[in-house]
Amino acid sequence: MLRTSDVQIGYGESTVVWDVDIEVETDQIVAVLGRNGVGKTTLLRGIMGLNDLQGGHVFLDGENVSTLRPFEMAAKGVGYVPQSRDIFGAISVENNIRLGSASSDEFLLKSDVPPFIYEYFPALEEKSGAKGGTLSGGQKQQLAIARALNADPSHLLLDEPSEGIQPSIVHEIGEQLKRIRDNRGISVLIVEQNLNLAMAVADYCYVLETGRVVEQGTPEEIESSGAVDEYLAV
């Protein structure tokens, strides 16, 4: 289980994430929802060790990991897909995925893409020889998730996976995430502005407003709470 307790994160003297408590159990997809600029990316970066915590703690399967650096979090099984996706445009789709498991030069040279990855993402297999930069936005997002999966994570953090992607591919990514959750027994934490994706895939949601959790519950509870109009409508 991934858990934050009273987490505060900010930049310099300012704090943009306040006293946030969230939990993501194994086999769960949890969404943190909120409009632009409410602190969603900052929260994920704080969990991953990319930003220092100003206060509070992050626990991974009971262990306090609040001060670990990103490579240490990765070694503990936390995969991170940033909003920018960070695909290598000049190398092949296959090699982008292989990089996800790269812990040494030797390993990288020997490793193949595990078949299970292409079972989730058949379109990537078809394009395995194409350069990463030639993919559509949706395929780049799928490639970024595939690359993270190749490190065999037990927890996956996704920053706005639906951003800039056409609705049919967002739906496809949602279905792929549910299959990954069901088959691989991992926890998935998504931060999103896109209600459709979160409502379709999440087991539990938190709503963030100016850095604080203002509502939480199942997607059905969030929809009937009025939080959608108050905190999420644009």
Ligand SMILES: Nc1ncnc2c1ncn2[C@@H]1O[C@H](COP(=O)(O)OP(=O)(O)OP(=O)(O)O)[C@@H](O)[C@H]1O
């Ligand atoms: N590097 C930075 N330095 C200073 N302030 C920052 C920095 N990055 C983000 N902020 C501020 O922190 C606040 C939260 O930003 P954050 O990117 O976490 O929000 P978000 O909910 O992820 O928004 P978006 O949906 O646009 O990605 C914003 O007010 C933003 O201006």
